[in-house]
Amino acid sequence: MTVTQEHTATPKVKAARDLIRPRAFAGGVATVQDNNPGMERDLAERIVTEALAFVAACAQHPDDRLRPSRVVDEGWHALLLHSVVYAGLCRSLSRYVHHVPERPDVTRHDPGALVRTMGRITDAGYEVDLRLWLPPTDETISVAAGCEHSEPPPAGCGADCSNTGPN
Structure with a gap:
């Protein structure tokens, strides 16, 4: 009698950094x-690290209206300030991910957007740091980022801040 064991491979988590x-x-x-x-x-x-995973997920899922938490947005801002690095990152992801900020307003917050975004980060192969994805009403980490990304998109932007333009 031969006994076989079924082996399910665990997907390898990518290192966003x-x-x-x-x-x-x-x-x-x-x-x-x-x-x-x-x-x-x-x-x-x-x-x-979480901002890098966010940008990668946005590049892979440009039509999904993904948004960062305010804490993750702080990292995205830092990447954007290093424009040569950010342009190279987007080139390596085959899609430029635009940043279109709005002033913070908790009344516009879409809790489903953060859940959807975390799911897409996981789908893209990255581990989600849940402590960095709290909604603006529950944030325990204070950051300087002074913008938020919520519905509706600015006129002429397309889907939202994570919508991509021409490569």
Whole structure:
């Protein structure tokens, strides 16, 4: 008698911080820390890592109206400030992911957008750091990011801030 064991492979989780070079990653982390005096390096690294995973998910799912939490948006801002790095990141993802901010307004918050976004990050092969994805009413991590991404999109933007334009 032969006994066979069924083996289901666990999908390998990608390391979002590997999307850019270590020196570029360190620059993004330093920018987050500069914008948030007193922030621990470990937290700044988590924020930039999550922003990289967010941008990758947006590039893979451009029509899904994905949005960052305010905390993750802080990392996205840091990446955008390093425009050569950000352009290279988007090139490597085969799609430019635009950032179109709005002033924060908790009354416009769409809780489904964060859940949808976290699902797409997972679909893209990245692990989600749940502590960085709290809604604006429950945030326990204070960041300098002063914009939010919510419905409706700005006129002429397309779907929203994560909608992509021509490559």
